[in-house]
Amino acid sequence: MSIDGRSFAAGQAFLLSCKTYWTRVVYPAVREEYQAGRNLEESVLYQYYCWLERHLQRFKYSGRYGLQPYHAQQRQRLEQELRDAEVELAAKPEYPDYYTRIDIHQHPGGVWSDPIAGFVYERGARSTTPLAGGRHRDLHDRLTEAALEICSKPSRVLDMGCGFGKSTRPFYETLKDAEVEGVDLSAPCLRLAARDAAAAGAKRVRFRQMDCARTDYADASFDLVTSTMLLHEMPPEVVERTLAEAHRVLRPGAAMVHLDFLPGDDPFERLIHFGHSKRNNEPFMEPLARMDLPALLKKLGFRDIRIEPFEEADGVLEPGYRSWRFPWTVISARR
Ligand SMILES: C[S@@+](CC[C@H](N)C(=O)[O-])C[C@H]1O[C@@H](n2cnc3c(N)ncnc32)[C@H](O)[C@@H]1O
Numbered sequence: 001m002s003i004d005g006r007s008f009a010a011g012q013a014f015l016l017s018c019k020t021y022w023t024r025v026v027y028p029a030v031r032e033e034y035q036a037g038r039n040l041e042e043s044v045l046y047q048y049y050c051w052l053e054r055h056l057q058r059f060k061y062s063g064r065y066g067l068q069p070y071h072a073q074q075r076q077r078l079e080q081e082l083r084d085a086e087v088e089l090a091a092k093p094e095y096p097d098y099y100t101r102i103d104i105h106q107h108p109g110g111v112w113s114d115p116i117a118g119f120v121y122e123r124g125a126r127s128t129t130p131l132a133g134g135r136h137r138d139l140h141d142r143l144t145e146a147a148l149e150i151c152s153k154p155s156r157v158l159d160m161g162c163g164f165g166k167s168t169r170p171f172y173e174t175l176k177d178a179e180v181e182g183v184d185l186s187a188p189c190l191r192l193a194a195r196d197a198a199a200a201g202a203k204r205v206r207f208r209q210m211d212c213a214r215t216d217y218a219d220a221s222f223d224l225v226t227s228t229m230l231l232h233e234m235p236p237e238v239v240e241r242t243l244a245e246a247h248r249v250l251r252p253g254a255a256m257v258h259l260d261f262l263p264g265d266d267p268f269e270r271l272i273h274f275g276h277s278k279r280n281n282e283p284f285m286e287p288l289a290r291m292d293l294p295a296l297l298k299k300l301g302f303r304d305i306r307i308e309p310f311e312e313a314d315g316v317l318e319p320g321y322r323s324w325r326f327p328w329t330v331i332s333a334r335r
Contacts, residue, residue, distance in 0.1 A: 003064075015059055022052045024323045027272075028322040030049045035268075057280055061108060062106075067124050074116075078115075082188075087208070090210065095112065096211065098235050098238065114188065119188075138313060139228075140169065142310075143310070147257040147332075154222075156178065157171050157222065159183070159228075161233070162193060164189040164192040164193050173202070178204065179204050181205070182206070184207070185210070214245060215249065217249045222254060223255075225256040226258065227259070229260060229261075231288055233284060236291050247302060256332065256334075262293075270289070293307060303333065303334050303335075304332075308332075312328045
């Protein structure tokens with residue numbers, strides 16, 4: 001059965017409302033139960049919370065009004081839209097095992113296997129964090145601002161795991177004279193990133209298909225290396241190789257700034273975050289949170305290491321903030 005545009009938009013808006021309810025109402029209620037000493041394994045409310053977390057995402061991608069079937073109906077047109085995208089693809093892409101083994105965040109086929117996966121991911125990303133800022137792009141704009149406070153005028157920037165270019169965009173829009181490189185393993189995402197950058201008139205940005213744990217860039221060739229939501233998608237040994245690669249390609253004194261998820265010591269926050277990792281097919285969130293990043297960065301030769309909470313929207317770090325949010329964290333250091 002085909003899905004018309006209005007029904008699709010209504011279906012996705014409904015899912016977003018459900019997710020907002022989960023974020024603002026169900027999550028704080030589960031926290032209250034936990035704080036009252038209730039064993040959550042026996043709590044129906046907690047089961048409801050977990051069920052909604054898993055299945056709203058599943059419906060969003062694969063349900064009756066899901067992103068995947070809706071976009072698949074328009075496959076021909078969407079593939080055509082990407083035909084002229086100027087992107088440098090690997091002749092024989094080699095995907096690491098961890099990357100292809102699972103459908104990351106329940107995206108059927110992951111973000112790499114279907115030529116239209118970039119469109120599906122782009123549309124899905126709009127409702128990942130319902131309260132994160134008034135605009136869809138706030139998070140990335142804020143990270144760019146934070147990165148440019150650490151490294152004020154970079155002339156060469158590398159965005160590792162750039163996806164469909166959402167994290168790269170504020171850099172190439174803000175730094176008109178800089179050369180900005182976005183690398184990712186996903187060809188469909190890179191094509192979409194390149195199409196959008198060309199439409200925005202960006203001249204000094206390139207998108208290239210590459211494993212960011214082993215790029216072909218020269219030693220000491222960047223002033224700033226950044227990533228957004230990359231590290232938690234990698235097993236610890238790949239995180240280590242990626243950070244070592246960042247160190248190699250940075251000029252001495254240059255900085256790297258990564259935005260990712262690291263829960264604090266609060267047991268409830270950790271329970272919820274590690275559960276999300278399982279329920280949403282993000283198996284490396286927990287291993288990342290358990291890594292000793294300061295020790296690793298020190299071992300790799302970094303200095304000025306800072307690991308700090310990131311305020312993705314006004315007020316979310318205030319003590320009274322009660323809604324669900326990811327434990328956004330900025331990891332920065334200098335070579
Ligand atoms: C959650 S997405 C984030 C995309 C983008 N940075 C953003 O903020 O929208 C993570 C990205 O990392 C990419 N990725 C995962 N492992 C990678 C690797 N080893 N090398 C390059 N990209 C990788 C995925 O293909 C995906 O596009």
